[in-house]
Amino acid sequence: MTKIIGVHGVGYQFSGENTMRESWLPSLKDGLSRVNCQINDDDFRCAFYGDKFRPSTKATTSPFFDANDVAEGFESDLLKLWWEEASRIDRSVPCSDSTTKIGAPKQIQRALNALSQSKFFTNIAERALVFDLKQVKLYLSDSETRREVRKRVEDTISSDTRVVIAHSLGSIVTYEALCAHPEWQVQVLVTLGSPLGIRNLIFDRLEPTPSHGIGKFPSCVKHWVNIADTGDVVALVKNLSSCFGQRIQDVQISNGAQAHDATRYLTSKELGEAIALEL
16 A cells, blocks of 8 residues: 655656655655654655656757747746845845846846856756756646646555655646545645745646635645745745645755755655654
């Protein structure tokens, strides 16, 4: 019986459910160990969809994207929000002009250069950063991709599933899947480094559409715990209760320099506490 499902975020296009499990399972066990809780290996399974974003060419790395490939609109707007948040939490990042809408390649390159100086984006290549933007946009704007990615999560969750842990873009996919299946019996949803609260770009594009500024709380979920690192640039809105209601328990932690890393979230005591009672 698989009790716990893990759903990944961007950057897994060259991975797979088994390689993902190799890093997620021991990290999850470490987080549970912090609260004296244990699970069997068979209790955990990964919902994998990264191959849906894998380039169709024979390349073994992400496409060589640069500033010229950042599309005006969603991609440049999200890039600017990341830049503004990075400069807010990291003094080494030059400030952006909040009144300027970036769109020209030179402005986009300035944003990419600024983000490359941040602790958050250390060791992330420019082309990978642009690819991350495009994955988020593709999911939200292409109905076929959205359907196929969400189906991967829907096919993994079963009547035995009691806990779903969703990271980054995976929290968007999981949220929509849970809302579409009120018959499921998920006791605990844990979102990690979630961008769900970014209004206009993400929050207002969700399915189902938020009503009067508040998103639907998935009816099949009993408890929703949202964990965000205080320096996680992707999780721009740290308290999702402001977007989805006070039933959400918001928790802030510190993951060090790799603020958005899924395994650092998983090894935290706060993650263990979020699911230990259900287990």
